Amino acid sequence: xxxxxxxxxxxxxxxxxxxxxxxxxxxxxxxxxxxxxxxxxxxxxxxxxxxxxxxxxxxxxxxxxxxxxxxxxxxxxxxxxxxxxxxxxxxxxxxxxxxxxxxxxxxxxxxxxxxxxxxxxxxxxxxxxxxxxxxxxxxxxxxxxxxxxxxxxxxxxxxxxxxxxxxxxxxxxxxxxxxxxxxxxxxxxxxxxxxxxxxxxxxxxxxxxxxxxxxxxxxxxxxxxxxxxxxxxxxxxxxxxxxxxxxxxxxxxxxxxxxxxxxxxxxxxxxxxxxxxxxxxxxxxxxxxxxxxxxxxxxxxxxxxxxxxxxxxxxxxxxxxxxxxxxxxxxxxxxxxxxxxxxxxxxxxxxxxxxxxxxxxxxxxxxxxxxxxxxxxxxxxxxxxxxxxxxxxxxxxxxxxxxxxxxxxxxxxxxxxxxxxxxxxxxxxxxxxxxxxxxxxxxxxxxxxxxxxxxxxxxxxxxxxxxxxxxxxxxxxxxxxxxxxxxxxxxxxxxxxxxxxxxxxxxxxxxxxxxxxxx
RNA sequence: UCCUCCUUAGCUCAGUUGGUUAGAGCAUCUGACUGUUAAUCAGAGGGUCGUUGGUUCAAGUCCAACAGGGGGAGCCA
Numbered sequence: 001x002x003x004x005x006x007x008x009x010x011x012x013x014x015x016x017x018x019x020x021x022x023x024x025x026x027x028x029x030x031x032x033x034x035x036x037x038x039x040x041x042x043x044x045x046x047x048x049x050x051x052x053x054x055x056x057x058x059x060x061x062x063x064x065x066x067x068x069x070x071x072x073x074x075x076x077x078x079x080x081x082x083x084x085x086x087x088x089x090x091x092x093x094x095x096x097x098x099x100x101x102x103x104x105x106x107x108x109x110x111x112x113x114x115x116x117x118x119x120x121x122x123x124x125x126x127x128x129x130x131x132x133x134x135x136x137x138x139x140x141x142x143x144x145x146x147x148x149x150x151x152x153x154x155x156x157x158x159x160x161x162x163x164x165x166x167x168x169x170x171x172x173x174x175x176x177x178x179x180x181x182x183x184x185x186x187x188x189x190x191x192x193x194x195x196x197x198x199x200x201x202x203x204x205x206x207x208x209x210x211x212x213x214x215x216x217x218x219x220x221x222x223x224x225x226x227x228x229x230x231x232x233x234x235x236x237x238x239x240x241x242x243x244x245x246x247x248x249x250x251x252x253x254x255x256x257x258x259x260x261x262x263x264x265x266x267x268x269x270x271x272x273x274x275x276x277x278x279x280x281x282x283x284x285x286x287x288x289x290x291x292x293x294x295x296x297x298x299x300x301x302x303x304x305x306x307x308x309x310x311x312x313x314x315x316x317x318x319x320x321x322x323x324x325x326x327x328x329x330x331x332x333x334x335x336x337x338x339x340x341x342x343x344x345x346x347x348x349x350x351x352x353x354x355x356x357x358x359x360x361x362x363x364x365x366x367x368x369x370x371x372x373x374x375x376x377x378x379x380x381x382x383x384x385x386x387x388x389x390x391x392x393x394x395x396x397x398x399x400x401x402x403x404x405x406x407x408x409x410x411x412x413x414x415x416x417x418x419x420x421x422x423x424x425x426x427x428x429x430x431x432x433x434x435x436x437x438x439x440x441x442x443x444x445x446x447x448x449x450x451x452x453x454x455x456x457x458x459x460x461x462x463x464x465x466x467x468x469x470x471x472x473x474x475x476x477x478x479x480x481x482x483x484x485x486x487x488x489x490x491x492x493x494x495x496x497x498x499x500x501x502x503x504x505x506x507x508x509x510x511x512x513x514x515x516x517x518x519x
Numbered sequence: 520u521c522c523u524c525c526u527u528a529g530c531u532c533a534g535u536u537g538g539u540u541a542g543a544g545c546a547u548c549u550g551a552c553u554g555u556u557a558a559u560c561a562g563a564g565g566g567u568c569g570u571u572g573g574u575u576c577a578a579g580u581c582c583a584a585c586a587g588g589g590g591g592a593g594c595c596a
Contacts, residue, residue, distance in 0.1 A: 073555065105546095141529085275590095284596065380592085391593090
């Protein structure tokens with residue numbers, strides 16, 4: 001990042017000295033890499049950058065939205081760059097009463113003035129206004145958000161305005177940082193960012209119920225086959241199509257040419273899932289690596305998760321601290337035993353500084369069977385033994401009670417996993433791995449892929465997956481097949497983990513869930 | 520989809536074993552004050568009690584269905 005700025009520095013300096021008085025131009029030379037990129041094309045300075053200045057009479061222009069207007073004298077102005085507001089001071093008698101009346105919650109303002117050390121206690125500097133322009137009025141009687149605490153449920157109904165609150169400001173800046181870090185990580189590792197299709201024809205993957213994509217009429221007049229089913233030969237694509245449930249299969253095609261690829265895009269599941277960790281439309285990251293086995297896969301996943309968390313910790317500390325405080329306040333209302341043992345920041349630091357626990361499925365079953373929890377018959381679902389699918393209460397026990405850190409579970413029974421996972425030599429398990437995170441559950445699911453054509457087709461036959469539909473997928477095993485592996489990470493679950501938000505609907509801008517597609 | 524809880528003013532909530540005109544805090548509006556920090560002080564306006572139906576002399580309160588929402592579960596990321 002620094003290098004790009006350096007290259008254009010002289011140009012920026014000319015701009016800055018032209019439009020800003022000397023003191024500020026002087027400041028820009030102290031740390032050019034952070035400040036210059038925020039002197040905007042429209043000559044405003046972002047509040048986040050403004051607050052870094054030593055106030056001594058510099059003249060600046062800020063633009064933002066009113067959070068509160070106290071005492072007919074102090075405007076808390078927020079421009080979305082940080083949760084900290086700039087306090088605009090309106091000196092008595094300098095402005096029309098008619099203008100001051102229009103400074104209401106969420107009105108948008110352009111304010112020019114000089115910054116001075118604040119006389120008040122709550123902030124470092126004041127912006128003494130010399131000119132105030134109302135860019136957009138906000139009718140206080142109609143604006144739904146008040147300068148007070150609102151419930152997350154209420155704000156979900158006002159999703160179009162909730163970005164203007166501190167909580168959602170922080171959440172979505174952190175979301176941005178994590179998304180940026182995803183690309184940064186893979187770019188630094190030489191992965192190719194691959195855009196796999198949103199509309200797909202294959203329905204063989206079995207990752208979940210799919211949304212159908214069609215241009216045929218829905219009023220019953222669509223062309224039919226002799227058996228009464230819809231004839232998709234006359235549909236837009238000449239076949240039946242759906243929204244993608246995963247880019248993995250296409251990703252494997254990329255990996256077996258570029259070596260390493262990743263996808264980062266929207267994914268759709270038409271499951272009727274009504275939980276705090278499911279969405280019908282969510283964003284998934286799916287790296288796929290050739291010449292890579294299960295252990296390499298686990299190593300990459302762990303390094304990746306730590307990398308993007310570290311990036312957010314280093315670049316969005318203030319927002320994370322705000323979210324940590326928010327979470328602490330929220331948990332004060334819970335009984336002692338329901339509260340988190342670690343604060344949000346401590347939890348993230350813990351994840352950065354400790355290796356994830358790695359155990360096999362078989363070891364996990366043993367731990368669960370031997371646990372006091374099981375002996376006291378406290379599991380709702382009984383530990384029936386090897387071969388059973390783990391319920392979320394079992395996963396939660398392992399992660400939150402037994403190990404108290406993220407756990408990578410590997411080598412699951414073949415019977416409970418997908419067809420493309422590599423069959424182990426024991427004849428009963430596959431080289432699969434899941435990463436379980438405290439509070440969220442499964443955050444990553446991945447595997448080494450079955451690269452041996454005969455084994456793969458045999459498994460497909462067992463699971464009644466027609467080979468014809470996946471001829472292109474099987475070609476990778478026919479022409480220069482290689483050991484390869486990959487995983488999928490649900491981006492919103494990652495954002496939940498980092499921000500501490502307990503409902504997934506609060507970490508995506510406009511959540512799509514069963515029965516709900518507002519905005 | 521299943522279990523469970525909830526729905527009263529713009530928001531958060533109170534409302535007794537069913538019984539006159541349904542309350543509070545905050546927000547909003549009006550006024551006062553002017554170095555405030557979710558400012559403060561005084562006053563005002565604001566409600567078909569989620570919808571529909573039922574029980575009853577009488578329903579915010581009891582019953583049923585439906586709708587919306589929360590929490591948990593399944594499916595998963």
